[in-house]
Amino acid sequence: xxxxxxxxxxxxxxxxxxxxxxxxLLSGVIYTGRDAAHQRLYECAQNKMPFPVNLxxxxxxxxxxxxxxxxxxxxxxxxTSSYRMDKYTPMLLDMGLKGIIGKGVRNDAVKExxxxxxxxxxxxxxxxxxxxxxxxxxxxxxxxxxxGTEAIHEFTIKDFxxxxxxxxxxxxxxxxxxxxxxxx
Amino acid sequence: MREIHxxxxxxxxxxxxxxxxxxxxxxxxxxxxxxxxxxxxxIGVAVLGQLCDNNYLAADESxxxxxxxxxxxxxxxxxxxxxTVGGTFHDAVNEGVRQAxxxxxxxxxxxxxxLFDRRNTRDNTPAIIHTxxxxxxxxxxxxxxxxFGGENMSQVKILVPADGLEGVKKFILRAVDEAxxxxxxxxxxxxxxxxxxxxxxxxxxxxxxxxxxxxNSNPEYANLEKELLAEINKLGIGAAGLGGTTxxxxxxxxxxxxxxxxxxxxxxxxxxxxxxxxxII
Numbered sequence: 001x002x003x004x005x006x007x008x009x010x011x012x013x014x015x016x017x018x019x020x021x022x023x024x025l026l027s028g029v030i031y032t033g034r035d036a037a038h039q040r041l042y043e044c045a046q047n048k049m050p051f052p053v054n055l056x057x058x059x060x061x062x063x064x065x066x067x068x069x070x071x072x073x074x075x076x077x078x079x080t081s082s083y084r085m086d087k088y089t090p091m092l093l094d095m096g097l098k099g100i101i102g103k104g105v106r107n108d109a110v111k112e113x114x115x116x117x118x119x120x121x122x123x124x125x126x127x128x129x130x131x132x133x134x135x136x137x138x139x140x141x142x143x144x145x146x147x148g149t150e151a152i153h154e155f156t157i158k159d160f161x162x163x164x165x166x167x168x169x170x171x172x173x174x175x176x177x178x179x180x181x182x183x184x
Numbered sequence: 185m186r187e188i189h190x191x192x193x194x195x196x197x198x199x200x201x202x203x204x205x206x207x208x209x210x211x212x213x214x215x216x217x218x219x220x221x222x223x224x225x226x227i228g229v230a231v232l233g234q235l236c237d238n239n240y241l242a243a244d245e246s247x248x249x250x251x252x253x254x255x256x257x258x259x260x261x262x263x264x265x266x267x268t269v270g271g272t273f274h275d276a277v278n279e280g281v282r283q284a285x286x287x288x289x290x291x292x293x294x295x296x297x298x299l300f301d302r303r304n305t306r307d308n309t310p311a312i313i314h315t316x317x318x319x320x321x322x323x324x325x326x327x328x329x330x331x332f333g334g335e336n337m338s339q340v341k342i343l344v345p346a347d348g349l350e351g352v353k354k355f356i357l358r359a360v361d362e363a364x365x366x367x368x369x370x371x372x373x374x375x376x377x378x379x380x381x382x383x384x385x386x387x388x389x390x391x392x393x394x395x396x397x398x399x400n401s402n403p404e405y406a407n408l409e410k411e412l413l414a415e416i417n418k419l420g421i422g423a424a425g426l427g428g429t430t431x432x433x434x435x436x437x438x439x440x441x442x443x444x445x446x447x448x449x450x451x452x453x454x455x456x457x458x459x460x461x462x463x464i465i
Contacts, residue, residue, distance in 0.1 A: 001226060001227075001230045021227070023227075023230070036302075064251060064252075064291065065251050066248050066253060066289060066291040067289045067291065068289070069247060075247065075248065075289055075291070076247055076249070076253075077251050078250055078251055078252075081333055081336070081366045083366065103366070103424065104364065104425060105365060105366075105425075123365075125231050125234050125235065125238075125424045126250075126333060126365070126368035126424060126455070127238070127249070127250050127368040127455050127456055127457055128234050128235055128237075128238040129238070129248065129251040129252075130239075130242040130245070130248065130249055131234060131237055131238040132238075133247070134241075149251075149292070149293075149304075163227065163426060173427070174364070174425055174426070174427075176427070177225065177227065177422065177427020177428070178364075178419075178421055178425075178427055179420065180225075180420065180427055181224065181225060181420035181422055181427050181428055181429055182418065182420030183418040183420070184415065184418040184419055184420075
């Protein structure tokens with residue numbers, strides 16, 4: 001399988017060239033966030049407060065890493081299910097977020113926001129957190145330290161493996177691929 | 185009466201959760217390897233390859249297979265001629281869980297209260313402990329670190345006799361279809377049929393760690409398992425939900441007598457790691 005190398009922050013031109021189903025290796029900086037951090041960012045926005053992290057043109061990875069063993073940058077760190085963040089994602093995309101790494105299907109509101117903002121949704125392989133952790137070279141907590149694993153971390157990644165799941169035209173790999181192999 | 189000191193229980197529980205978190209059961213690994221050779225989708229083959237590599241790496245380096253090291257679930261068969269000494273059995277189990285999750289760099293995932301206090305308990309206790317009293321002088325422990333990607337996708341329904349076998353099949357297939365990519369396929373599908381609401385659920389969970397090569401000893405249920413596995417693998421969901429012919433590794437069914445008015449059916453969907461370790465004291 002051919003992998004496309006992508007440097008982050010991702011450029012608009014690169015996003016336009018990606019198609020659902022492309023295999024990619026991502027390198028650069030990403031931010032983590034899952035249920036609790038999203039809830040806090042959402043409340044921030046509702047109260048017209050500034051975010052504690054600048055997400056403009058950045059990528060959020062839905063993950064709650066396991067603790068790092070001594071000598072490791074991070075513990076096991078695979079993706080968590082994305083649908084739980086559907087409520088918050090259109091708002092973040094409209095505020096300038098460029099991409100997401102997670103796993104699983106998104107609702108129509110998220111797909112529309114991806115198309116509207118020319119963004120991209122990457123799928124990482126759920127349950128391969130040990131392997132994925134090898135592509136995370138550095139991890140620092142940026143904010144919401146009290147949330148433990150759910151804090152927002154900055155990850156420096158090198159050759160992080162993923163697939164384009166929803167491209168900027170709204171093509172959805174999950175829906176397309178399922179139809180190809182469905183015999184029922 | 186045989187006496188077992190609580191320290192032995194704590195030590196064993198700790199050992200089992202570490203083993204289950206780092207080492208995938210060999211039958212599950214064999215099923216993933218077999219899927220990798222047979223899947224019709226190039227992406228599916230790549231994903232199954234990544235999963236196998238992940239499992240070898242986790243075992244080699246003693247790191248968790250998955251960051252979601254889950255809630256600690258235990259199924260205990262407690263011999264009626266065993267006397268626990270030095271403290272309470274449940275405290276000893278929870279201490280083993282606490283030590284495994286702290287010393288083994290496993291993620292602490294349990295919160296105090298689902299609604300009003302969602303703070304992390306920070307040591308992954310309390311465990312969920314199912315205890316059955318059995319004849320004998322031994323204690324059998326099945327340790328299951330269960331992530332909730334699959335648990336969130338699990339379903340239970342009380343069908344009625346008029347729904348029959350067809351209704352049961354339809355419900356199971358629909359549950360796996362609706363779970364889609366979220367449960368980290370290829371999944372192990374545990375099904376509990378009969379009993380009452382909670383017994384069906386308990387049997388469904390038990391069925392998820394029966395193994396990928398076993399069939400129900402009742403040939404009618406064994407055939408139903410084979411038929412459902414074939415049907416599920418036609419759904420197209422595939423490994424990681426990215427399309428393919430390996431959507432489930434196994435369908436395991438357990439059943440129990442029930443009421444004349446009812447067919448309780450629970451479907452417990454477990455991710456491809458199907459983490460489990462077992463031991464007898």
